[in-house]
Amino acid sequence: MTTRTRFAPSPTGFLHIGGARTALFCYLFARRTGGKYLLRVEDTDRERSTAEAVEVIFEGLRWMGLNPDEPPVFQARNAPRHLEVAHQLLREGKAYRCHCSKDEIDQLREQQKTQGLKPRYDGRCRSRSAPVAEGRESVIRLKTPLAGAVAWEDVIQGPVRIENNQLDDLILVRSDGTPTYHLAVVTDDHDMGITHIVRGEDHLNNTPRQIHIIEAMGWTRPVYAHMPLLHGMDGAKLSKRHGAVSVLAYRDAGFLPQAVNNYLARLGWSFGEQEIFTMAELERHFDIAQVGRSAAIFDQAKLEWVNGHHIRATAVQDLVPPLLEQLRRKGIAEPDPAYVAALVPTLQERARTLAEMADKALFYFVAPTAYDDKAVGKHLTAPVLEPFADLVQRLDSLEGWNEALLEATFQATIATHGVKMGKLAQPVRVALTGSDVSPGVYEVLARLGRSESLTRLERCLAFFRRRVAE
């Protein structure tokens, strides 16, 4: 039998980084076991579900590379089937109509709470014999076994056992005639042939209720794997106040999807002492049974480190499109892809995100309008003026313009003047970039080109002369 997993987001907002992790685990489990990974949109909350949210979630999953193996299922469309199941249970006496009003139940819960009990419906309609006034609203509730317990072997949590007396008769169909979450989930999972349910630990308490529906229908139980939740740096459940929680926010911040996947997979799971994984390696090694049971805290600093690794390991051509986007955001109207491709190798090991890479690439597009004060004070000093002027002269009369030639010119200059390379290279860096931090000077000169380089150098030389004269 081939395994089938599903990621089942509800489209009430963006794709949360925690949801993305759940999707990733579903996906990796399916890949590892040679099964299928499916997607089901749980849009049964008519009030909060939106088409925009569906699109945003799809976009997030697409970006992560977590594309389902079959077309997505939209739960709301299966409502007739869900109701059919509810009515079958009703006919078989496994469910019943409950006419209690919301107020009545609220009151009951309130009362139970003050008594220190777990608030739950007491099943008062279960054996109601008195006829009910015609037209009064009703819901359909499942008859939950009164005694006994539900137990299952959770792939991540281990053996789990919940006493039935902790449960109440859950609602299958609302008073407006629409199916509830539990009914829909169980029915769809069955109909979709889901064999393994990988989801957040927040669903652990839902599992026994869902198992009861499954048992009532005589369906086979899927295997469950409840993964620990993700927490923010303060230890609380990850939420908006923890900053970027939408996966698309990570894309926009310049992270690579393979890095996000890598980091997310390592949260709660490890494989020897390996930290960096390609998607293919994750598909090969990720073992959900080895996932730990405690919640993990999302650490952006480590994500950045992982991202830096992937930036260095990714082919230039694959870095160009997202980098172009980052550059546009920084105000570079129409960056030339070929030019950008030439710049990438000079920046790859200097950036942890593509946004940072774009920042560091800016000088390639715009000549410095001012020189960093500290850099000027440190490197544009009187003793270097002569060697620097001589270098500019030599570069100006250079025939040809490539890194080897440039280096030879620098070497000849320092030999003539008896200065150290650092003394000469730093002013050049300032002239070219405005600061004393940049990729190698030969690399920069080569990419900027002869004309632009000389323009920047001459301008700086003039500035340098004025400064020394003062």
Place this chain on the structure above:
RNA sequence: GUCCCGUUCGUCUAGUGGUCAGGACACCGGCCUUUCACGUCGGCAACACGGGUUCGACUCCCGUACGGGACGCCA
């Protein structure tokens, strides 16, 4: 309040009765070097607490504390 789960360096984790408790990020320092970064070497730093069980507990059991989740006609 009730039920369920968790607890090893600040963070992610290895560890399944006998280890100097290992690795990674971050942080600090050295090296490399035309700067930064990469790389590399080294440093700092943890078994929540209290009882058991045992010749011996991070590892097993019980309790406490702390944290999280769940208790909807939301999903």
